[in-house]
Amino acid sequence: xxxxxxxxxxxxxxxxxxxQAPTEGKAVRLLEELYCEALxxxxxxxxxxxxxxxxxxxxxxxxxxxxxxxxxxxxxxHQVWLLAATIGPDxxxxxxxxxxxxxxxxxxxxxxxxxxxxxxxxxxxxxEVNQKCLEAGCQxxxxxxxxxxDFSIQAQSVFARLLKEAMPALSLSxxxxxxxxxxxxxxxxxxxxxxxxx
Amino acid sequence: MRRRPRRARPGQGKTQAMHHLVFxxxxxxxxxxxxxxxxxxxxxxxxxxxxxxxxxxxVDADVCYFLGDIGIQAEAMGAPLIYxxxxxxxxLAPAQTxxxxxPAEVPRMKVNIExxxxxxxxxxxxxxxxxxxxxFTVAGQIAGEENLLRMLSEDPxxxxxxxxxxxxxxxxxxxSMLEAGGNLFWISDPFAVLLPPDLFWEYAxxxxxxxxxxxxxxxxxxxxxxxxxxxxADMVRTxxxxxxxxxxxxxxxxxxxxxxxxxxxxxxDPVECIELGSTxxxxxQTNGLVAMMxxxxxxxxxxxxxxxxxxxxxxxxxxVDTGKKALAAETSDANTTYRNISSAVFSGxxxxxxxxxxxxxxxxxxxxxxxxxxxxxAIRKGSLLYDERKCHLPAILLxxxxxxxxxQRLEPLLPSKSTEHKSTVILGTVKGDIHEIGKNLxxxxxxxxxxxxxxxxxxxxxxxxxxxxxxxxxxxxxxxAFTTQSRKQMGVIVDSFRTRGIDQMPFxxxxxxxxPEIARSLGAQGYAKDARQAVRLADSLLGKP
Numbered sequence: 001x002x003x004x005x006x007x008x009x010x011x012x013x014x015x016x017x018x019x020q021a022p023t024e025g026k027a028v029r030l031l032e033e034l035y036c037e038a039l040x041x042x043x044x045x046x047x048x049x050x051x052x053x054x055x056x057x058x059x060x061x062x063x064x065x066x067x068x069x070x071x072x073x074x075x076x077x078h079q080v081w082l083l084a085a086t087i088g089p090d091x092x093x094x095x096x097x098x099x100x101x102x103x104x105x106x107x108x109x110x111x112x113x114x115x116x117x118x119x120x121x122x123x124x125x126x127x128e129v130n131q132k133c134l135e136a137g138c139q140x141x142x143x144x145x146x147x148x149x150d151f152s153i154q155a156q157s158v159f160a161r162l163l164k165e166a167m168p169a170l171s172l173s174x175x176x177x178x179x180x181x182x183x184x185x186x187x188x189x190x191x192x193x194x195x196x197x198x
Numbered sequence: 199m200r201r202r203p204r205r206a207r208p209g210q211g212k213t214q215a216m217h218h219l220v221f222x223x224x225x226x227x228x229x230x231x232x233x234x235x236x237x238x239x240x241x242x243x244x245x246x247x248x249x250x251x252x253x254x255x256x257v258d259a260d261v262c263y264f265l266g267d268i269g270i271q272a273e274a275m276g277a278p279l280i281y282x283x284x285x286x287x288x289x290l291a292p293a294q295t296x297x298x299x300x301p302a303e304v305p306r307m308k309v310n311i312e313x314x315x316x317x318x319x320x321x322x323x324x325x326x327x328x329x330x331x332x333x334f335t336v337a338g339q340i341a342g343e344e345n346l347l348r349m350l351s352e353d354p355x356x357x358x359x360x361x362x363x364x365x366x367x368x369x370x371x372x373x374s375m376l377e378a379g380g381n382l383f384w385i386s387d388p389f390a391v392l393l394p395p396d397l398f399w400e401y402a403x404x405x406x407x408x409x410x411x412x413x414x415x416x417x418x419x420x421x422x423x424x425x426x427x428x429x430x431a432d433m434v435r436t437x438x439x440x441x442x443x444x445x446x447x448x449x450x451x452x453x454x455x456x457x458x459x460x461x462x463x464x465x466x467d468p469v470e471c472i473e474l475g476s477t478x479x480x481x482x483q484t485n486g487l488v489a490m491m492x493x494x495x496x497x498x499x500x501x502x503x504x505x506x507x508x509x510x511x512x513x514x515x516x517x518v519d520t521g522k523k524a525l526a527a528e529t530s531d532a533n534t535t536y537r538n539i540s541s542a543v544f545s546g547x548x549x550x551x552x553x554x555x556x557x558x559x560x561x562x563x564x565x566x567x568x569x570x571x572x573x574x575x576a577i578r579k580g581s582l583l584y585d586e587r588k589c590h591l592p593a594i595l596l597x598x599x600x601x602x603x604x605x606q607r608l609e610p611l612l613p614s615k616s617t618e619h620k621s622t623v624i625l626g627t628v629k630g631d632i633h634e635i636g637k638n639l640x641x642x643x644x645x646x647x648x649x650x651x652x653x654x655x656x657x658x659x660x661x662x663x664x665x666x667x668x669x670x671x672x673x674x675x676x677x678x679a680f681t682t683q684s685r686k687q688m689g690v691i692v693d694s695f696r697t698r699g700i701d702q703m704p705f706x707x708x709x710x711x712x713x714p715e716i717a718r719s720l721g722a723q724g725y726a727k728d729a730r731q732a733v734r735l736a737d738s739l740l741g742k743p
Contacts, residue, residue: 020591026546027592099638102602105546105595111635153630153683175630175657175684 038113043088056080063155077189085121086183143186220521221259224504228253235283243312266329272339292342301374318379328380332387333364334402388423395428406436445502450579465502473509488524493537536572543576546596555604621673626654631684643729660694685711692721
């Protein structure tokens with residue numbers, strides 16, 4: 001199934017802690033195999049773009065202005081970055097398949113690995129945006145995602161429109177949750193450090 | 199001329215002689231067998247011996263005590279006691295001057311020595327327990343408990359001087375009791391649990407070791423009240439042949455720390471179950487503990503501490519009789535089979551578990567017993583260890599997989615499956631949310647715990663829950679939500695039941711978007727942060743043991 005020669009080093013320490021896994025033993029060996037499988041099932045895709053603050057509030061109306069947490073976060077921003085990352089459907093389909101076969105360990109652990117991997121993708125993208133902004137003399141806020149706090153999950157519908165071309169395989173549930181579920185979207189503000197646009 | 203303590207009868211000194219015994223700790227309720235008060239009985243060998251004889255005529259315990267009291271050694275060394283007619287005496291104040299008398303010169307010790315002599319005659323086939331208190335506990339009584347604990351840092355040499363004296367009295371008293379006919383040496387050392395675990399050995403453990411070493415051929419037992427998890431290894435190191443655990447502990451959680459040649463003794467709640475519980479409680483809890491522990495050859499059924507003096511005698515008898523019957527219900531071969539299956543499930547060995555289940559079925563073992571005594575036991579043990587952070591989540595999930603592999607073989611063979619379910623639970627991820635991995639895990643854990651679970655899936659609205667309720671008459675509904683927005687739907691669902699007058703239906707909620715406070719505000723009866731907690735919550739909401 002995979003060509004990886006699994007060893008304990010295959011699982012990053014952060015992932016091991018996230019999985020609540022021990023440092024050695026049978027479970028670790030199985031997790032190493034599963035992690036190789038997770039990497040093979042991952043089809044990572046990321047997307048980002050920036051808009052001005054007014055453009056953002058217009059596009060994400062009424063959800064953005066209804067969120068006091070987001071309004072506060074972006075209060076100093078002149079620019080808003082939109083971020084999205086997905087690892088595709090294969091991993092979660094496989095997790096579901098394992099569950100139906102009553103392979104709880106593989107199902108649950110693969111799902112958590114998927115959450116970790118998509119988080120890795122959005123973190124890398126976030127870092128990339130931070131670097132770009134820094135080079136342009138801007139500083140960034142932290143990320144904020146639809147569904148968190150008072151930022152309505154319905155804002156995902158705006159992302160869905162924006163991502164139509166970049167991530168055509170994405171679809172949105174009636175509850176505004178993306179399929180594949182291992183998809184993360186976020187916004188973050190950028191403000192000038194040297195009164196210069198970035 | 200001094201007699202040497204008599205040797206135990208052949209085999210009695212070995213753990214095998216203690217195999218699957220049943221007894222409650224101490225014999226405090228025995229005072230009810232004579233018309234006199236405790237303060238009178240404790241000073242009279244005639245009254246005490248009569249109380250013992252009558253008590254053990256009624257209670258068929260395998261180990262017999264002599265109505266020991268915690269203050270006797272401290273009193274002998276100079277600490278005053280306070281006596282009462284219906285309660286055990288207690289230490290009133292530390293000793294002014296500390297003496298190390300000969301037991302034969304101490305009036306109440308003389309009484310106990312005489313009682314032991316008479317028990318030797320009237321209870322010939324029984325293990326007669328010379329019950330003493332440990333040097334550290336007695337030191338706490340004669341020096342003052344707070345003072346002694348302070349001395350550990352301020353005057354450790356002073357503590358050891360006190361311990362040298364309490365050790366010597368304990369040694370002398372033990373010799374006297376065993377010479378008089380005791381054939382089991384028991385030490386209770388309740389105060390030792392207050393020692394920091396890293397000081398236990400220095401101030402309690404090594405003294406206990408030296409006492410047990412005096413009687414290498416006798417069965418020996420040690421009881422320390424409270425949670426002794428951090429000192430189990432040191433308790434084993436004393437060389438004692440049986441360790442009695444408090445009822446606050448889960449025996450399965452510590453069983454792997456106790457070697458096979460040391461008995462695990464415990465641990466029915468003496469107060470809530472035996473003294474205050476109903477007949478049903480006593481039978482259910484006793485059978486439950488035996489079902490979980492009988493596959494351990496080194497298990498001894500007892501109470502988690504001494505029975506209170508006011509415990510109804512019929513309750514004591516019921517406990518002992520129920521325990522004996524339950525322990526006799528399975529053969530040693532069956533226990534070995536269940537132990538092996540349990541071990542395979544616990545280690546997450548899917549192939550091994552299935553193979554052993556097949557073998558058990560070929561031996562005509564009862565499928566339900568295989569599930570309950572072997573497979574569910576393993577999951578419970580794993581869950582206990584997980585709760586105590588001694589087992590990792592992946593290991594639990596491997597156990598679940600091994601459980602299911604074995605269960606698949608057994609399920610078709612179960613008699614009238616529906617009657618075996620505890621209750622029915624409907625589960626679903628609420629409308630607007632499609633996250634299901636957590637909900638699926640809850641479903642699996644509830645099923646393993648014996649619940650019939652109907653999983654409505656994800657994105658489930660209030661109408662679907664109402665329809666399912668109408669069709670299935672569940673005992674409990676579980677709602678899951680991952681997102682902040684979808685959790686509002688939980689309130690909508692709960693309200694939809696209440697507005698239709700369905701007030702009694704309990705709801706439990708969980709998921710990343712929920713907290714205990716939010717659960718309350720939504721009108722739910724409980725919140726579970728994970729699958730393990732969901733089972734405990736379901737048990738609690740539905741009043742299951």
